[in-house]
Amino acid sequence: MQMGDVYESVMELAKRRGFIWPTAECYGSVAGFIDYGPLGAMMKRRIENIWRDFFVIQEGYYEIESPVIGPEQVFIASGHVKGFVDKMFQCPHCREYFRADHAAEGAGIKNAAHMERSELEGALARTPCPACGTILGEVGIFDFNLMFQTGIGPGIQRRGYLRPETAQGMFTNFSRLLRFYRDRLPFGAVQIGKSFRNEISPRQGVIRLREFTQAEAEIFVHPAGKARHPYFYRYAEYRVPLLTIEHQIENMEPEAVAMDEAVKKGLVAHEYVAYYLALTHEILVRVGLSPEKIRFRQHMPDERAHYATDCWDVEFLSERFGWVEVVGIADRTDYDLKAHASESGTSFSVFLPLENPIRVKRRCLVPRMKLLGPLFKGKAKEIAEKIERMEPAEGEITLEIAGERIRIPPELYEIREEEVEVRGQEVIPHVVEPSYGIDRMLYAVLEHSYAEEVVEGETRRVLRLPPWVSPVQVAVLPLMPRDGLDEIAREIHGRLTLKKIVAEYDENGAIGRRYRRQDEIGTPFAITVDYETKDTGTVTLRERDSMKQVRIPLEGLEDLLDLLIKGEKMFSQLRS
RNA sequence: GCAUCGAUGGUCUAGAGGUAUGACGUUGGCCUUCCAAGCCGAUAGCCCGGGUUCGAAUCCCGGUCGAUGCACCA
Numbered sequence: 147m148q149m150g151d152v153y154e155s156v157m158e159l160a161k162r163r164g165f166i167w168p169t170a171e172c173y174g175s176v177a178g179f180i181d182y183g184p185l186g187a188m189m190k191r192r193i194e195n196i197w198r199d200f201f202v203i204q205e206g207y208y209e210i211e212s213p214v215i216g217p218e219q220v221f222i223a224s225g226h227v228k229g230f231v232d233k234m235f236q237c238p239h240c241r242e243y244f245r246a247d248h249a250a251e252g253a254g255i256k257n258a259a260h261m262e263r264s265e266l267e268g269a270l271a272r273t274p275c276p277a278c279g280t281i282l283g284e285v286g287i288f289d290f291n292l293m294f295q296t297g298i299g300p301g302i303q304r305r306g307y308l309r310p311e312t313a314q315g316m317f318t319n320f321s322r323l324l325r326f327y328r329d330r331l332p333f334g335a336v337q338i339g340k341s342f343r344n345e346i347s348p349r350q351g352v353i354r355l356r357e358f359t360q361a362e363a364e365i366f367v368h369p370a371g372k373a374r375h376p377y378f379y380r381y382a383e384y385r386v387p388l389l390t391i392e393h394q395i396e397n398m399e400p401e402a403v404a405m406d407e408a409v410k411k412g413l414v415a416h417e418y419v420a421y422y423l424a425l426t427h428e429i430l431v432r433v434g435l436s437p438e439k440i441r442f443r444q445h446m447p448d449e450r451a452h453y454a455t456d457c458w459d460v461e462f463l464s465e466r467f468g469w470v471e472v473v474g475i476a477d478r479t480d481y482d483l484k485a486h487a488s489e490s491g492t493s494f495s496v497f498l499p500l501e502n503p504i505r506v507k508r509r510c511l512v513p514r515m516k517l518l519g520p521l522f523k524g525k526a527k528e529i530a531e532k533i534e535r536m537e538p539a540e541g542e543i544t545l546e547i548a549g550e551r552i553r554i555p556p557e558l559y560e561i562r563e564e565e566v567e568v569r570g571q572e573v574i575p576h577v578v579e580p581s582y583g584i585d586r587m588l589y590a591v592l593e594h595s596y597a598e599e600v601v602e603g604e605t606r607r608v609l610r611l612p613p614w615v616s617p618v619q620v621a622v623l624p625l626m627p628r629d630g631l632d633e634i635a636r637e638i639h640g641r642l643t644l645k646k647i648v649a650e651y652d653e654n655g656a657i658g659r660r661y662r663r664q665d666e667i668g669t670p671f672a673i674t675v676d677y678e679t680k681d682t683g684t685v686t687l688r689e690r691d692s693m694k695q696v697r698i699p700l701e702g703l704e705d706l707l708d709l710l711i712k713g714e715k716m717f718s719q720l721r722s
Numbered sequence: 723g724c725a726u727c728g729a730u731g732g733u734c735u736a737g738a739g740g741u742a743u744g745a746c747g748u749u750g751g752c753c754u755u756c757c758a759a760g761c762c763g764a765u766a767g768c769c770c771g772g773g774u775u776c777g778a779a780u781c782c783c784g785g786u787c788g789a790u791g792c793a794c795c796a
Binding site for chain 1: 733
């Protein structure tokens with residue numbers, strides 16, 4: 147097989163057999179959008195559910211669901227309104243579009259990235275166009291924001307954006323989630339849903355979409371507790387191929403490292419990040435990526451997003467696109483919670499009680515209300531509150547209330563020594579975020595599981611999907627569509643359906659042709675009803691990958707298939 | 723968004739200023755006792771819009787989508 151053509155073959159198969167196809171084809175499609183067909187939607191749901199098995203069931207991080215449209219403030223706080231833009235301009239001569247800061251720096255203008263718009267416009271006016279070489283002259287710089295903007299409600303509309311990541315939903319719900327988890331750290335919440343980025347020029351088919359599905363987990367941890375993950379032992383010896391910053395500088399191959407070693411050697415920032423590296427590896431292999439085509443690449447310092455400290459891209463190797471990011475694992479620190487705290491004016495911290503409350507002596511100022519009251523009337527209360535919050539000091543105090551300077555002579559307050567009990571501390575948690583691109587994952591699974599092989603002179607195309615990922619789980623085929631074989635097959639099909647097994651009945655065409663149809667969509671097993679079935683009450687069970695068959699009794703067929711589909715029993719263990 | 727190239731049934735493809743070839747697929751029937759067999763029949767197509775022309779799927783222009791290069795991808 148010519149490997150360069152794998153993308154074409156996979157996409158052709160995906161379109162023809164109902165996995166993925168371009169959106170609104172009857173109107174000519176739109177770049178950056180795809181539709182999932184019947185098998186694709188089914189497969190995508192299976193992948194999402196496997197992800198849930200890990201994050202919701204194993205980790206115990208409940209799933210939430212928040213709107214895809216968010217009010218402007220959310221994205222002002224997150225930094226996306228300001229930070230998710232590129233300053234761009236169009237050359238008036240050749241009509242090419244450029245990023246303003248890149249063009250300016252290319253022309254030798256220093257510090258262009260931090261210039262104001264007008265300053266940058268002035269600088270660009272004297273430089274030649276990077277494409278056509280003409281001196282640019284007057285160019286209008288405009289902000290291109292990668293977020294889709296919309297209005298909420300009629301009339302004077304409130305501005306809204308389609309979310310560029312699902313993460314903000316977990317952050318804005320922080321205090322409700324905190325209460326849900328009964329005020330304890332660590333806890334986490336996850337979300338699977340659509341996100342939107344108005345890419346300037348999406349290429350690469352399913353790899354860069356304008357609307358895509360993310361599965362994100364936000365795990366809130368005590369800043370001092372990141373070094374120890376409570377269940378780290380699960381993955382301590384789990385080996386993951388790491389491509390560290392050093393590997394990249396030295397141009398080395400990734401290296402399989404056990405997680406405890408990675409933390410000990412300081413390759414990975416702490417146990418929390420390491421834990422999710424390993425967990426991610428397990429998920430990716432489980433959904434059907436080839437282990438030898440996965441690597442974990444650490445972000446170079448200049449590559450990190452505005453919020454992250456240690457950050458890893460999990461990449462898969464595509465025959466067409468090279469190494470492609472499927473998952474990002476970042477320590478976002480307290481960036482997001484602090485940002486929302488300051489934008490919203492509400493608390494985004496956790497009160498953590500001390501096991502043994504401590505008593506501390508402290509001096510504080512106590513306003514003498516008897517004197518303050520008559521003197522300041524309506525302002526007295528506000529003044530008193532300010533005084534209480536001040537560092538104790540001797541002498542006259544100067545305050546500012548509503549722009550007015552007010553002097554408070556010492557006789558209006560007293561300095562008191564008191565012993566208070568400190569019951570705990572307010573902590574803003576740090577956030578560890580594993581973020582998965584579901585669409586890319588699905589494509590990676592398709593590409594890695596696609597195979598062509600020659601069987602008796604004919605090319606057999608087969609998707610070697612794990613049985614728990616295949617959209618159709620079993621094919622039920624009568625050897626001949628008559629002599630009662632079809633009736634038995636239909637009855638078996640019905641029995642499987644009752645067990646919630648996705649089964650397809652097919653009687654059309656030669657048996658070999660029907661096997662091939664199922665191979666192409668990755669159906670892992672086929673039940674064939676033949677003439678022996680009537681005599682012995684047995685059917686044949688064919689495995690997709692080996693094309694081997696065994697005879698098995700009709701009795702208990704559903705349970706056996708259920709085990710095979712879950713991977714709890716292997717086909718190779720079966721005997722006729 | 724720029725440049726170059728491309729777009730013909732579901733898929734692959736031939737051809738071409740007078741509406742189209744073949745194969746595969748799908749499907750109805752016959753046949754067929756386990757891996758795309760055979761026979762007969764059916765099926766559906768020139769990316770969209772405008773122009774030139776008696777007539778455009780074909781020529782021209784614009785758009786859309788795709789490939790490649792540039793640019794973009796916190």
